[in-house]
Amino acid sequence: xxxxxxxxxxxxxxxxxxxxLFVFIMLVLPLITVITEALRSGWETYKEAVSDEYTVxxxxxxxxxxxxxxxxxxxxxxxxxxxxxxxxFRGKKLLTTLIxxxxxxxxxxxxxxxxxxxxxQSFLYPYLEAADIRVVFAVPGIILATxxxxxxxxxxxLIPVLEAHGTDEEExxxxxxxxxxxxxxxxxxxxxxxxxLYGVVLCAARAMGxxxxxxxxxxxxxxxxxxxxxxxxxxxxxxKYVPAFAVSSILVMMAIVILIARSVIEYVGKKNGD
Amino acid sequence: xxxxxxxxxxxxxLSMGVTLTMLSVIVxxxxxxxxxxxxxxxxxxxxxxxxxxxxxASFRVSFSTxxxxxxxxxxxxIVLAWVLVRYDFPGKRILDGMIELPFALPTAxxxxxxxxxxxxxxxxxxxxxRFGIKIAYTRIxxxxxxxxIGIPFVxxxxxxxxxxxxxxxxxxxxxxGASRSRIFRQxxxxxxxxxxxxxxxxxxxxxxxxxxxxVFIAGNQPFETExxxxxxxxxxxxxxxxxxxxxALVMLIAAFLILFLVNLIQSRNSKILGR
Numbered sequence: 001x002x003x004x005x006x007x008x009x010x011x012x013x014x015x016x017x018x019x020x021l022f023v024f025i026m027l028v029l030p031l032i033t034v035i036t037e038a039l040r041s042g043w044e045t046y047k048e049a050v051s052d053e054y055t056v057x058x059x060x061x062x063x064x065x066x067x068x069x070x071x072x073x074x075x076x077x078x079x080x081x082x083x084x085x086x087x088x089f090r091g092k093k094l095l096t097t098l099i100x101x102x103x104x105x106x107x108x109x110x111x112x113x114x115x116x117x118x119x120x121q122s123f124l125y126p127y128l129e130a131a132d133i134r135v136v137f138a139v140p141g142i143i144l145a146t147x148x149x150x151x152x153x154x155x156x157x158l159i160p161v162l163e164a165h166g167t168d169e170e171e172x173x174x175x176x177x178x179x180x181x182x183x184x185x186x187x188x189x190x191x192x193x194x195x196x197l198y199g200v201v202l203c204a205a206r207a208m209g210x211x212x213x214x215x216x217x218x219x220x221x222x223x224x225x226x227x228x229x230x231x232x233x234x235x236x237x238x239x240k241y242v243p244a245f246a247v248s249s250i251l252v253m254m255a256i257v258i259l260i261a262r263s264v265i266e267y268v269g270k271k272n273g274d
Numbered sequence: 275x276x277x278x279x280x281x282x283x284x285x286x287x288l289s290m291g292v293t294l295t296m297l298s299v300i301v302x303x304x305x306x307x308x309x310x311x312x313x314x315x316x317x318x319x320x321x322x323x324x325x326x327x328x329x330x331a332s333f334r335v336s337f338s339t340x341x342x343x344x345x346x347x348x349x350x351x352i353v354l355a356w357v358l359v360r361y362d363f364p365g366k367r368i369l370d371g372m373i374e375l376p377f378a379l380p381t382a383x384x385x386x387x388x389x390x391x392x393x394x395x396x397x398x399x400x401x402x403x404r405f406g407i408k409i410a411y412t413r414i415x416x417x418x419x420x421x422x423i424g425i426p427f428v429x430x431x432x433x434x435x436x437x438x439x440x441x442x443x444x445x446x447x448x449x450x451g452a453s454r455s456r457i458f459r460q461x462x463x464x465x466x467x468x469x470x471x472x473x474x475x476x477x478x479x480x481x482x483x484x485x486x487x488x489v490f491i492a493g494n495q496p497f498e499t500e501x502x503x504x505x506x507x508x509x510x511x512x513x514x515x516x517x518x519x520x521x522a523l524v525m526l527i528a529a530f531l532i533l534f535l536v537n538l539i540q541s542r543n544s545k546i547l548g549r
Contacts, residue, residue: 007454008454011454012361015353015356015357015361016357016361016363018353019350019353019354019357019358019369020365020369022350022353022354023354023369023372023373025398026421026422026425027372027375027376027422027425028372029391029397029398030379030384030387030388030391030422031375031379031387033387033390033391033396033397034383034386034387037387037390072296072300075292075296076292076293076296076297076300079289079292079293079296080293080296080297082285082289083286083289083290083293086283086286087281087283087286087290089290095293095297098297098301098302099297099301101301101305102300102301104479104529104530104533105483105526105529106482106483106484106485106503106522106525106529107483107485107486107503108483108485108503108506108507108522109483109503109506109522109525109526111510112308112506112510112515112518112519112522113304113305113307113308114304115510115515116304116307116308116311116515116519117303117304117307119515121311121515122307144300147300148300148301148304151300151301167283170282170283171282171283174282174283174284175282179284180283180284180285180288181285183283183284184285202377205377205378206377208380209378209379209380209381209382209383209486210380211380211381211382211485211486212381212483212484212485212486212503212507215485215486215507216507216510228380229380229381229382229383229486230382232380232382232383232386233382233489233490236386236490241390244386245386245387245390248380248382248383248386248387251379251380251383252379252383255375255378255379255380255383256378258378259371259372259374259375259378260371262371262374262378263367263371
């Protein structure tokens with residue numbers, strides 16, 4: 001490489017300075033604010049807010065919706081990635097485009113389409129009513145919305161990795177008489193292990209934090225259809241700032257765990273060559 | 275692969291079936307219900323709804339703030355990607371990891387944190403208040419929230435391109451006497467511009483639909499700081515599904531147009547690079 005001149009050194013540190021300052025103000029300061037505001041009235045108030053009955057219920061619903069999203073999208077992601085990368089068929093481009101639709105749609109519109117599908121004016125409504133199933137303003141709606149907004153998260157990570165790998169190994173295994181399940185577990189999955197885990201982490205991150213879509217479908221029934229982000233909104237709008245930030249701090253900690261997990265998976269995955 | 279090629283790998287039917295079923299339940303049927311519902315509305319009703327003064331004002335607020343925020347992110351994204359790829363310095367890995375924070379932090383949390391930071395009593399807000407600049411509850415506040423949301427898009431789009439860029443060309447240009455700013459403008463910028471534009475488009479699309487982080491900081495004054503997703507939300511709360519759908523259609527078309535443009539540039543670019 002060429003020698004560093006005084007000018008290029010100056011540019012380097014000015015650019016690093018701008019970057020660090022920008023990241024500090026835009027990303028680090030908000031995190032610090034959440035923690036300081038949460039602890040403003042002391043540790044006891046914090047503990048009280050975090051262990052509040054409604055907070056715990058909201059946390060449980062968030063965990064439920066996140067788990068549902070991860071499980072559903074894992075099944076979908078594995079099958080979709082297998083279908084798209086191991087076979088050639090017509091309409092593949094259309095299929096991959098449709099899979100990506102949920103991330104391009106505004107969360108509010110995601111909520112809207114589920115209201116239109118399952119709400120009072122839907123042709124499905126009488127049947128749902130007869131079967132005593134409530135989707136809108138109920139837990140199933142929240143779970144559906146969460147699954148929707150995270151729909152492509154796992155398949156999106158798997159498809160490029162599988163595509164780069166081609167189909168030779170699977171074809172060889174099939175010709176030697178292995179069945180589909182064996183091929184998948186013994187040949188395909190080892191290649192996509194890290195990409196899969198990465199997708200799960202991203203899916204979980206988005207699922208636990210989803211606000212807009214869930215907000216449309218929840219109806220904000222405290223203790224029933226409130227997730228943690230919605231609970232934060234209610235507390236904040238009621239001017240209960242300390243509890244709002246206390247509940248937020250739970251989500252901040254989860255976000256930090258996710259960021260660390262993400263970096264570790266990326267690092268280990270790169271080291272293992274995939 | 276030949277069209278007549280027999281499929282060797284098993285389970286095509288099963289995996290295709292599962293994929294299509296799940297796709298239908300989660301994406302296709304809900305989207306179809308939007309189409310069905312739209313088909314029942316008359317065109318004049320739709321036009322009447324989306325040309326209401328208040329709705330038009332919300333389009334202006336949403337598009338202008340999303341555009342400015344994405345522009346800021348395009349510039350800062352290139353700087354951040356450059357710093358992360360080209361320089362070594364202590365704490366680089368942490369800086370790299372932090373970029374992803376907007377994806378991991380729930381938008382509502384970001385929203386209330388930024389609101390409290392930029393309100394008149396907040397750390398940043400009180401500083402600017404001395405110069406008579408209000409951030410929270412104005413369009414500047416909306417832009418700040420959208421900058422937060424859009425940070426990762428440009429950085430993550432430009433980073434891989436910069437990593438692959440061979441420094442040979444820069445060195446050649448340098449040897450031939452080009453100044454560093456000229457090298458950047460004429461050698462590096464043309465290479466990373468398509469990626470930066472892709473990131474800009476993705477960020478712009480995301481910002482247009484963003485709701486969670488904006489509602490708290492916006493103040494939601496009709497005509498002034500009311501974003502379009504919020505109008506859709508309030509129509510829904512009043513059970514006016516026709517109006518909500520009409521306005522949502524405009525946003526959907528805008529989102530798909532942006533995506534289409536981004537894909538166009540991406541495929542053109544990969545053709546050039548792949549040659």
